[in-house]
Amino acid sequence: ESKRKGRSTYTYYDTGLNSTSERRFNLEQRLPKAIAEDELVLHFQPKVNLSDFRIVGFEALVRWQHPELGLVYPDDFIPLAEETGLIVELGEWVARSCCRQQAAWQAEGLDCVALAINMSPLQLQREELPSRIESLLTEHDVPADVIEIEITETVLLKSLEATVMVLRRLEALGVQISLDDFGSGFSSLSYVRTLPIHIIKIDKQFIRDIRNSTHDGVLVASIISLAHNLGMQVIAEGVETLEQLIYLKTAGCDQAQGYYFSRPVPAASARDLLRNGVLAPS
Ligand code: C2E
Ligand code: MG
Numbered sequence: 001e002s003k004r005k006g007r008s009t010y011t012y013y014d015t016g017l018n019s020t021s022e023r024r025f026n027l028e029q030r031l032p033k034a035i036a037e038d039e040l041v042l043h044f045q046p047k048v049n050l051s052d053f054r055i056v057g058f059e060a061l062v063r064w065q066h067p068e069l070g071l072v073y074p075d076d077f078i079p080l081a082e083e084t085g086l087i088v089e090l091g092e093w094v095a096r097s098c099c100r101q102q103a104a105w106q107a108e109g110l111d112c113v114a115l116a117i118n119m120s121p122l123q124l125q126r127e128e129l130p131s132r133i134e135s136l137l138t139e140h141d142v143p144a145d146v147i148e149i150e151i152t153e154t155v156l157l158k159s160l161e162a163t164v165m166v167l168r169r170l171e172a173l174g175v176q177i178s179l180d181d182f183g184s185g186f187s188s189l190s191y192v193r194t195l196p197i198h199i200i201k202i203d204k205q206f207i208r209d210i211r212n213s214t215h216d217g218v219l220v221a222s223i224i225s226l227a228h229n230l231g232m233q234v235i236a237e238g239v240e241t242l243e244q245l246i247y248l249k250t251a252g253c254d255q256a257q258g259y260y261f262s263r264p265v266p267a268a269s270a271r272d273l274l275r276n277g278v279l280a281p282s
């Protein structure tokens, strides 16, 4: 009994941010300030067209440059932002930053490629989202077709009607919509067809073990042909090896994204990649 007391007293003096709950508490408390004071930063990961290996776009992935904890990854704070509702403000910051980035690249005369923004279900339930996006586009003089939105199947779980309406209005603006992490959720491609989706993004868990005649290989090839038959494009995420790349290209996959080509990189490095234009396999 006394030993246990002693231990908990010791824990009391351990004021570092080592424990999961302390870290979580710190992140949650500080997040509003982080958004307001620009501690967030976007990294960009190229999407490559598999017919000519040209960069056709980038996915914007948010990171938090935390003054004490260093670079914090989204899995550690996006769920907190979703629980507290701060995701709306955070999402606005991401959308504005992407428009600003597009404007800067266009001013430099770089090729115009799409920037993809990840959106949480809560953002997509908000009626004002399309008009917010529209005014950001106008403000930065950026055409809608260079902005893409990535949604996940979890949007099907809540407020389906409101979400479909928001997506249709975004589509009407000219924004591309892709379905992220496809296959990791619960729904079939035909069910997902109730959403205005232009691009299917196959979840990285299915890419890991693809090879001829493996279970995942067959599954991925089927998703690709089904998506094509439904008039959608397909991108594979999490491509790490040449073998995976060759399999995907042979199976008719349109685009790929993953460490094989490039990790998500800061804006300056993304600009250099874009300047080169091609990420040919070696
Ligand atoms: P996601 O949208 O599915 O993004 C793909 C994740 O896989 C990213 O992790 C990316 O860095 C990682 N990845 C890319 N290529 C490879 C690869 O070849 N191998 C492996 N193992 N991983 C790869 P990240 O950046 O940590 O982001 C995690 C998740 O956080 C994202 O998953 C997305 O759901 C969410 N997220 C990121 N940025 C935002 C944002 O601005 N808003 C919202 N709402 N969510 C975001
Ligand atoms: Mg994504």
Ligand code: MG
Pocket: 180, 181, 201, 203, 237
């Ligand atoms: Mg994904």
Ligand code: MG
Pocket: 181
């Ligand atoms: Mg994911």
